[in-house]
Amino acid sequence: MEQPDPTIHQPVRLKIMAALKPLPAGEALEFVRLKAVVGATEGNLGAHITTLEQAGYVGVEKDFVGKRPRTRVSMTPQGRRAFDAYVGYLQDIIGAAG
Amino acid sequence: MSLSSQEASASLQQVEEASRRSSQLYFYHCSSPHLIMWGIIWIIGYGGTGLFPRYGWWLWLGLIVIGSVGGIVLGHRYKRDGYASSPYAWRMGALWAIILFFVFGTYAILPPHLDKQFCAFPALITGCAYMAIGLWRGLRYVISGMVVATLTLVGYYFIEPIFFWFAAVGGGAMILTGLWFRTA
Numbered sequence: 001m002e003q004p005d006p007t008i009h010q011p012v013r014l015k016i017m018a019a020l021k022p023l024p025a026g027e028a029l030e031f032v033r034l035k036a037v038v039g040a041t042e043g044n045l046g047a048h049i050t051t052l053e054q055a056g057y058v059g060v061e062k063d064f065v066g067k068r069p070r071t072r073v074s075m076t077p078q079g080r081r082a083f084d085a086y087v088g089y090l091q092d093i094i095g096a097a098g
Numbered sequence: 099m100s101l102s103s104q105e106a107s108a109s110l111q112q113v114e115e116a117s118r119r120s121s122q123l124y125f126y127h128c129s130s131p132h133l134i135m136w137g138i139i140w141i142i143g144y145g146g147t148g149l150f151p152r153y154g155w156w157l158w159l160g161l162i163v164i165g166s167v168g169g170i171v172l173g174h175r176y177k178r179d180g181y182a183s184s185p186y187a188w189r190m191g192a193l194w195a196i197i198l199f200f201v202f203g204t205y206a207i208l209p210p211h212l213d214k215q216f217c218a219f220p221a222l223i224t225g226c227a228y229m230a231i232g233l234w235r236g237l238r239y240v241i242s243g244m245v246v247a248t249l250t251l252v253g254y255y256f257i258e259p260i261f262f263w264f265a266a267v268g269g270g271a272m273i274l275t276g277l278w279f280r281t282a
Contacts, residue, residue, distance in 0.1 A: 018116035090106040097103030
């Protein structure tokens with residue numbers, strides 16, 4: 001069986017990708033909502049998002065709503081393919097065992 | 099680096115849970131402005147009908163048009179704010195169209211005999227629709243629907259004047275629901 005993608009093969013990053021997957025293509029999730037879904041601290045979440053961004057799996061946009069800064073994270077097409085492949089890898093393991 | 103089937107199964111469960119939660123929050127976020135807008139429309143509609151009962155039908159006709167156009171405008175505004183699309187926006191608009199079609203279709207087949215029947219029916223249907231949506235989309239919708247439906251029945255049986263009750267309770271509940279969804 002092939003090896004899993006090391007970038008996604010980490011619990012917090014897997015949750016980040018899972019949270020972004022159901023959004024329509026190009027749609028972004030605000031950092032605060034992502035934090036609520038993943039259940040990580042801000043610093044930890046930020047570090048993992050950076051790792052995913054460097055791998056080209058997510059895009060990060062920063063802007064202001066009024067005077068309030070807003071960070072939004074979206075999944076790139078490359079990230080979508082990588083996540084689907086990773087989920088396929090997990091399903092293969094379960095299928096092989098069953 | 100390979101995983102056991104138990105670990106793989108646990109990871110997939112985490113994936114499903116995170117996806118479900120994210121999808122739920124996104125839906126709340128998309129539906130919030132529509133609920134606030136329709137809450138305002140309800141206040142104007144029921145309040146106006148209470149003040150000027152002869153013009154109730156015309157008032158509601160105008161408000162439905164405004165609500166439909168407003169739904170489209172909100173969808174575009176959502177896009178303008180940097181979101182790629184608003185896939186649930188048109189569904190929310192379509193949901194309202196279905197509810198209104200059902201309500202007016204029912205009025206045509208079974209005309210209401212009392213003002214309070216005219217008033218309570220759309221509110222009751224709306225509450226039930228919220229509860230039904232909540233079965234798939236989250237507890238907040240179920241709670242909001244139960245509140246609207248229960249207050250509708252309370253108003254129908256115990257409150258006079260009924261139009262102002264529905265303006266305050268129906269419209270107010272929708273606005274509060276929209277604000278509550280914003281915090282999700």
